[in-house]
Amino acid sequence: MARRGSYRDRAVVVRTYDFAEADRVVVLLTREHGVVRAVARGVRRAKSRFGSRVQLFVDLDVLLYPGANLATLSGADTVHFYGSGIIEDYERYTAACAILEIAEGLAHADPDPRLYEAVVDALARMQHSPEPVLELDAFALTVMRVSGWAPQLFACAQCNAPGPHHSFHPASGGAVCSHCRPPGSFDVDPEVLHLMWLLSEGHRGMVLGAARAHPEYLHQIHRLTVSHLRWHAEVRLPSLAIFDRG
Template identity: 60%
Template sequence: MVIRSYDFGEADRVIVLLTKNHGLVRAVAKGVRRAKSRFGSRLQLFVNLDVQLYSGRNLATITQADTVDYFGAQIIDDYDKYTAACVMLEAAERLSLDHDPFLYELVVATLSTLQGSEQPMLELDAFLLKAMAHAGWAPSLFNCAQCGAPGPHHAFHPAIGGAACGKCRPPGAAEVDTETLHIMWLIAHGHKAEATVAQAGEAHQLIRALLQWHLERKVNALSVMDQQLK
């Protein structure tokens, strides 16, 4: 899956691929920026590819690329879907592990669902929760993350790992609707969830804070999405 690309030299481009069995692979597509490139438009975002690579010291070289799926047709013309998909690809790059097909398969499945979704932000948030859970960062959404006291609780803080009871609530914890945490649990486990605009927005901000806490750096595409939400 093409998740990022950038120009390299006069006519080449580096393509960042999320692979099923080899984690992230960075490869050069030679001459792809020329008008008569043999790769055409295949090496772009939201394209699932079957590629042949020649291994190099630092970068592989793409020798052949055939399109398996193209998800962009129903995404790139819809701003909400496009920004959600961009956040997903950027997060996938940060969360990728070697020899682990889970994230690749989750990206493909989510892009497929996102094409016809009427709630792209919830689809993105479900992806982020599942990806973080696979990385070992699943938040506690009912019991207190600090002491295990049964919930539901009204506070959430990424530093302690999710929901917080009154005794364990740290300074700066967000005051949350317990139904928002329930919605997060539902989408994290693959269930449908009906959310108001306020609940969906609150869930998104909690998931955003949790992701950036663990990554210890900004996800640039999230900032673009948040500007639109404002």
């Protein structure tokens, strides 16, 4: 029975931490209400009514009751568990954790159902992904576009001169021409920017094919994507540090 003021939503668990004796705070990225921090009371007791449902990588149908600081999780039904294929694979697990961190970090603005949908989509793909870091980059490029600050990948971000260009500068907004190129820009192979564009459009297969022939492209795609994300999101993304390979 729903209490007055309570509401239902879909939500992915992005983080949990223990609270009081038997409770846990669950940080949820909801579809319609952005990030919601909710207490799951008694969840750590053996006979909790939540069972093991409240965990990372699960998509839930939740019943929430708003509170001053923390909402209360009144009900949670599993819609889908995406953990299999992820939790037993270190690279997928770390990339999936980074996806959740990015989602939480970007969710502070107006709630946008597209963010929730991008997370669910990315977790589903991650379960079988042959290139977890590329899947993470595809997610980051997608949500940057949703947020309105996707990198420019063809025309110069400063003067709009058509590309392809050989430099990338996150603070300028992405690709930059040789005239606008500020100090500290990355030197890039224009093919890498083209692959990032394909990735942001959902063409993973083409990107994977190119990356098999040129494995260094994967590293460059990740470096540029993360640099752009870090510059514009201003959020701490500890899981991403695992993939920083110089």
